[in-house]
Amino acid sequence: MRRDGSAAGEWVVFQAADAFRLFTGIDPDPDAERMFAHLAEVSVSDPEEGMRKSIATVSLSGPLTGKLPAAADAGFDGVEIFEADLLSSPPAPEEIRARAADLGLNIDLFQPFRDFEAVPSDILGRNLRRAEHKFAVMERLGADLLLVCSSVSPDTIADDGLAAEQLRLLAGRAAEHGIRVAYEALAWGRHVDDYRHAWRIVELADHPALGVCLDSFHILSRGSDPAGIEEIPAEKIFFLQLADAPYLSMDVLQWSRHYRCFPGQGAFDVAGLVGHVLRAGYRGPLSLEVFNDIFRQADAGRTARDAMRSLIALEESVSTRLGPEAAGLVPPPAPVVPTGFAFAELATPDTGRLSGLLTALGFARTGGHPTKPVELWEQDQARILLNTGDPDSPTGPALSAIGLETPDPAGSVKRAESLLAPVLPRRRGPREAPLDAIAAPDGTALFFCRTARPDHPSWTDDFTEVPSDPVPSAGITHIDHVALTQPWHYFDEASLFYRSVLGLRPDESLELADPYGLLRSRAVAGPDGAVRVALNVAYVGARPGAPQIPWQHVALGSRDIVATARRLRAAGDLLLPIPVNYYDDLEARHDLGAERHRTLRELGLLYDRDDHGEFLHLYTRTTGHVFFEIVQRVGDYRGYGAVNAPVRLAAQHTGSD
Template identity: 55%
Template sequence: MRTSIATVCLSGTLEEKMRACAAAGFDGIEIFEQDLIVSPHSPEEIRGLAAELDLSLDLFQPFRDFEGVTEELLLENLYRAEAKFALMNRLGIDTMLVCSNVATATVDDDDVAASQLRRMGEVAAGYGIRLAYEALAWGKYVNDFEHAQRIVDLADHPNVGTCLDSFHILSRGADPAGIEKIPAEKIFFVQLADAPELSLDVLSWSRHYRVFPGEGAFDLTGFMTHLVRSGYNGPVSLEVFNDVFRQTAEERTAVDAMRSLIWLEERTSVALADHGGAPGNDGGFPAYPMELATLPAVAQPTGFNFAEVKAGDSGAVEELLFQLGLHCEGRHRTKPVQLWSAGGARVIINQQQARGLAPAVSALGLDVQDPLAAASRAVQLKAQPVSRRSQADEAVLQAVSAPDSTEIFLCEATGDGTVAWAEEFGSDGVVEGEPLITHIDHINLSQPWQHFDEAVLFYESTLSLVPRASQEVPSPMGLVRSQVMCSSDGAVRLALNIAPMGLEQPHGGADYPQHVAFACRDVVALARQARQRGLDFLPVPANYYEDLQARFRLGDDMLDVLQSLNLLYDRDEDGEFLHFYTATVGNVFFEVVERRARYDGYGAPNAPVRLASQYQRARSGRRDG
């Protein structure tokens, strides 16, 4: 599949955008007219740079408000078009996007629109230019792709075809199955964009909230299967108008964009195979001209192998882990790294190259069936591989960097809970009795606001984690958006949070705190032990417990236990949830949870209580670290 992207998707100058697209691996680009107009480089220089970067120039766009006009205005439009055709010849671009008229059309007649496009096609033919006619979702008279195709058919000119744009088709709720009825040779270009579900006028929705495939709610896999079945084999391009993307580094956005296309390509290949045919196969199923790349298939992670906290001064973190009942297994034999554990929960404290760093979650390990295949898949999806210094007799773990720079280690799942790398740590003694903590229940990672959608796509595409419905939680400084990514069986639960920018400052740092949540068999017993060991619990206001009693009618004894230990509580039709939080150290804190029966949530009603309490402690200057 030939990949392309519109320069309007990215920030920066035209030259910077082109270099970012080439570095990300795109085959070609669409040049947005405004990017060329403001560029100090001549069309010939842009053409030369594209050749140097091995980028094809696939489309010049947009040409607006052409058809459905009076003869007088048509002549003006043809003059304007011919000037652009000459410019395209200088650029070396042979296809122009012509949008359906939204402003100047006064003649609602398909025959008139077709005849005017035919006249434009005749002029374009003299320059070797093709016209890709696109139905804008808010077009004055033409606003759906099948109507646009009827006009193309009426125009009946070899230089006039159609452009299919997933946003304009899917935002109107149209059935993309009609794509298969369009002759492949008349589909001149294809543009893709995803979008979240919003109750908004379609123009505003389009201009500000488009996202890359996999980051929204559209069924782009279904769209692509119809496109492949049509026989189309030209560029598949991204055209995404998004305020955030145009404010962030173009190199990073281009990588995110390329990842989305690679993943969509794989999903489309799988969907076609599931319905009796895949591109290029020779097993008796239909073969299509468009060849779709595939990725190494990987199963979902089976659990957390470890969580890592990096800190210059780790004393406060070590104290918290001790108070929670974790045991120090020892120090790594060659590195300033400690291993703490309880049951199947393992926490690594890493002091390598950490001078002056406040404690923060820096890495997590996931159990996977085939670490090499999982790492290969992630790298093909544009993740950056991570390597750490190790001795010849030490385990070498596969790892990649997530968009927020958290390092994701892919560890071999053994089934019996043993980990080979743990042998590299000494032991400070034998722990008696069965620990109350059993494993890591979930990890909460804060995300920069401008890269939240990128993070969701990364974890879904590389690790096959499934996004659950996002939630917004009120805090003293605004709404905190939370998106849980999890494996189907709940063995891996990763919560991605984006906090209001104003919430960051009261916590004393640039990062919104992250946390590791431990599952336990008896949270009341563990809380009592932790209190005896001097744990500084995150305080819970008395008003919370009065509200708790009103909502759940708990017994007085149970309510007293909860309040005395700063425990929070939730209940639904599937079970109960008890949990507590520690104080925050640097940019990390810990949570202990007990799930009863089949409770599968995270105590969402309690999140505002936690956020308010953390805010109060930060403001009162009681935060450690």
């Protein structure tokens, strides 16, 4: 549909008026005719362009004048204007309307109008006076849809007939201004807290300018069955608001006000709900309304892009479920799930701090790049790059890039671009292999690689072989996983990024005890476990008065971790010391036999098990911001040894104090 209100707008008017005649058996009255005519200005979805996408200004940080360009730059078609944003904005409603139009944004909704229905007559009079003022503001703003929340006022009466009567009166007043009213059941509404109840009142009111607003948080947080949405006529679903959230045991109002997130970042089945709404025939905007303390402090442009990414991924999820029924949805290119790690790149001022450790780990320096200050270190299928391109960097060694094996590098980039992942510009020599990279939310570069394959140039061919002494293998075979510490306000963004852009599957979020607070962690992995990434974020600083230490690490898989550990012990003081108290507790938790327990104590190995197998691991001391973990998975163990993380964190803090 076009925004200019031409053929698309005319079709909307025809459909709305025709539906009114069909369901009522009468012609629309003048108020309804004005309301239908106003619909010609409303932007609706073009099946070839996907469903329209909108975002509530409350979801973004900063002033309204900054939120509008952030939404437009991210590709949104419209916005919901949150009343508090307008009230605190210096520009008049007419100026906001003009600014939105200049940016190509439709004002899809004005919200919220609270505590209106089912009240005594004296209060009703005051409420109608208040509504008339809001209608005048909306006309100046160019908004034609008002969100009315179910009342939480102690003055409201538990009387559906009275609520319907008063909402019908409100809708009639609204229609005189070319405005419609969308009634929404708040999950904490005093008498109306369920969308089915809200619909019964709207149905009883029976006014063409009155419909329902469906909100995924209010529906799913209460555990309501969204299948009933399909019983609501499409023309009565005036608006759809979307938000996800983690499952929390707390007051629903506080849950809503502080912990909503974008679809795909929480635990709700938002895609399932949207599927029901589309099967009901809704073709209006997919709009995000997210109250979140972190988003309200983050950069508005970045949050808006993350929000748009969530809607693109949501369209894909819904399209997959609905198949041919997914009218109006345009999914992005299919994900190209990485099949392994090609390399991990460490940025370091010099190679001296890491070359000895890598040699002790069994790595050999096998190549140097002819045009870049990068060394290649290899052992079996595990590859580490040392990049000394910034010798003045004060941060010391840090994990700066990850190479991901992919069956289709070009397809991986196309997928990433469609989900708004920034493609990194790259200087490439005339004979160097193509190697595209994107930036992860924390700034880590992700390279898409085809290593030593006949059908694609290999990045390893760019390195010139260098003479070096043979290094006996330490039994390390591959990179098992990488752990990246995220800035605290990027954690949810990172979780969605790796799931949507790379097609990795997220595990449950964990909170791990740290001597100075809590560490939040969430792993994402491919279906076969060939690629695993642990995303961590510390809630508090590493210690009072000191900056947070953003530790990152590379976990290397070993075929015989006991032999690897003995070699590292013999090489010197390289391993993180583990307290003897850990092993006393381990013996209490697991009966592994006296000899095995002695070996674990002697070598500083940690142990875990799940229903699928066992896990043995150890850690090197931290160099700069980086340390190595050596792991061996026995059977089909699927975790990361999270039960041992508090012991590791305490030992690392002790070593850094």
